[in-house]
Amino acid sequence: MSTSSRVRDLLDRADAERAAGRGDAASSLYDEAAARCREADDLDGWTQAVLGAATVYLFGAEPGKLPAQLYDVLARTTDDATRARLAAALTRCWAYAGQAARAAQFATEAVECAERTGVPALIADCLDAALAAHWGPDELEVRRSLTRRLDDVAAHVLDPDARLQAHLWGLQVACETLDVPAIHRQLRALERLGEESPRALFFSASRRLMLDVLRGRTDTTAGLIEIATKAADQAALPDSWMVLMAMAAYAAAQSGDLDACAAGATAAESFALSEGITVLSAEAAYLWTCAGDLPRIRALVHTFHGTVLDDLPRDVNWLLTLQCVLDAALAVADREVVGKAAELLGPYEGRAVFNAGAVWFHGVTDDTLARAAALLGDPTTADRLRTRALATYDRLDAPWWRDRLASWPFEPVAQDNNQVQFRPAPGGLWLIGRNPAGTPLRELRGFGYLRELLRRPRRPVAALDLAGPGTAIESGLGEVLDEQALKAYRQRLRDLDQELTEAGEWSDLGRLTTVRLERDALLDELARATGLGGRARTTGSSQERARVAVKKAISAAIDRIATVDEPLADHLRSTIHTGLTCSYEPTPNDTLQWILD
Secondary structure: OOHHHHHHHHHHHHHHHHHOOOHHHHHHHHHHHHHHHHHHOOHHHHHHHHHHHHHOOOOOOOOOOHHHHHHHHHOOOOOHHHHHHHHHHHHHHHHHOOOHHHHHHHHHHHHHHHHHHOOHHHHHHHHHHHHHHOOOOOOHHHHHHHHHHHHHHHOOOOOHHHHHHHHHHHHHHHHHOOOHHHHHHHHHHHHHHOOOOHHHHHHHHHHHHHHHHHOOOOOOHHHHHHHHHHHHHHHOOOOHHHHHHHHHHHHHHHHOOHHHHHHHHHHHHHHHHHHOOHHHHHHHHHHHHHHOOHHHHHHHHHOOOOOOOOOOOOOOOHHHHHHHHHHHHHHOOOHHHHHHHHHHHHHHOOOEEEOHHHOOEEEEHHHHHHHHHHHOOOHHHHHHHHHHHHHHHHHHOOHHHHHHHHHOOOOOOOOOOOEEEEEEEOOOEEEEEOOOOOEEEEOOHHHHHHHHHHHOOOOOEEHHHHHOOOOOOOOOOEEOOOHHHHHHHHHHHHHHHHHHHHHHHOOOHHHHHHHHHHHHHHHHHHHHHEOHHHOEOEEOOHHHHHHHHHHHHHHHHHHHHHOOOHHHHHHHHHHEEOOOEEEEOOOOOOOOEEEOO
16 A cells, blocks of 8 residues: 555545544544655645644644644645645634634734635635634724624625634624624524534524523523534534533523533533633633532632733633633632732723633623622722623623622621621522622522521421421321320430539539430430420321421531531521421520521
């Protein structure tokens, strides 16, 4: 077998692996083909191999030797069309790796070479690459200009991929500028294009879900994810799994499916750590915020201490990273990170934040900056930005974002006051604690039970009513303790009360401790076995099942509160009483003020 035939076989196999969606296998075969062609000085095969390798490069990953391979071939190439394709591949490679400055120089060459060829499809592809190189927060006007050029070129191209690029950039710019009519127009164009291209169908389904969820619709999630998954398989898109993961996780965050949200956060965090992708660490922190996992939030936010935020490249991910980090830092009141992120984000007031390519809406900077100002003690700025952010969310008809911001407590609360947050928040979270905003905790059933008791201090509430009003009352299956055992327990309690009195009079501390322990254990057993008025409790009844369920739920809720506010948990343990009836029994001098709504 000659060298050229072996290379041809390698390239054919690589193309087949790429078409099947096996990017790693394709990359290895392209790499082997490139090495053989380099040795044989086969420039045509070498070009095909490195351009093929570029098509399976993952967005955000370390590019390795791919840029060097592309540049090696570019330096040996004189044909304008080939140079344009190589320069465009280099542009995307560096842009996707977060190296916008390196990408820009190749973007200029790619467009110039393509324009000399006069081939509209090639010019459109190179303009698309140039846009990827100018995706930073300060280049919105550049993107507007390039997008108009791309739209003009693609309007006369039959190739669906060229038209897809034009519509995707049109959608991106429309989203960044919050041009609602243009968003709908570009999205509808994508959906029409999806009728002839599985690649376009993937993008149209994923972006449609973004817009649906932004506007409060989560009922389309499963169907659109299914459409996008099938289309990605057909089009063999190498990094489609990232988009699909984002679709599922972010939709779950806003629908209240906290388990699915946590699964997405875990996947994002794992990939971020394995590949060293900063923006994914920030997104994972944000998703853990939506899932209410404070330890994970704190751990990830802590990785952004020091100069990490100062050193972020001002590329496509800059605004997104800061927005996600600031949101997460606010959830755990990490003032150092809040202060630094707000300082960097401050000059970008009024900006909408989208994941790359309008994959997902991440709110407006006015939202996070308003909450940061409130935390850092600047109520004037907080009020100004909050008002503007709410107006933007109203204009977009973005209920989840509007309600979340509206529920954030902006009134400054002194550190030594007695106000305690204990209320539900959007996204399946509860805000609980003494700090001004409360600490976001993932929803537990016991939180709702506790809130009902806190609303009615010193008033008994039936456990059956807490567990579920209207539950049918069923007869029991028998008494937990018989009458003779109850009499013995009560007599022993009377004896223990007398022993406590004697031990107190004699200052016998050791005996006091022993007797109290036995008395407490006996009281617990009696509480389990008896109901109101000391009557024997029966097993198997609705009341008994409600008592057990409510007690367990309240105990789990207080244990969860203890992880963020141990004194508050101690207060609840000493004042919340459970049984067939439950109550909150604060002491007469208790001055806590509960914020329950």
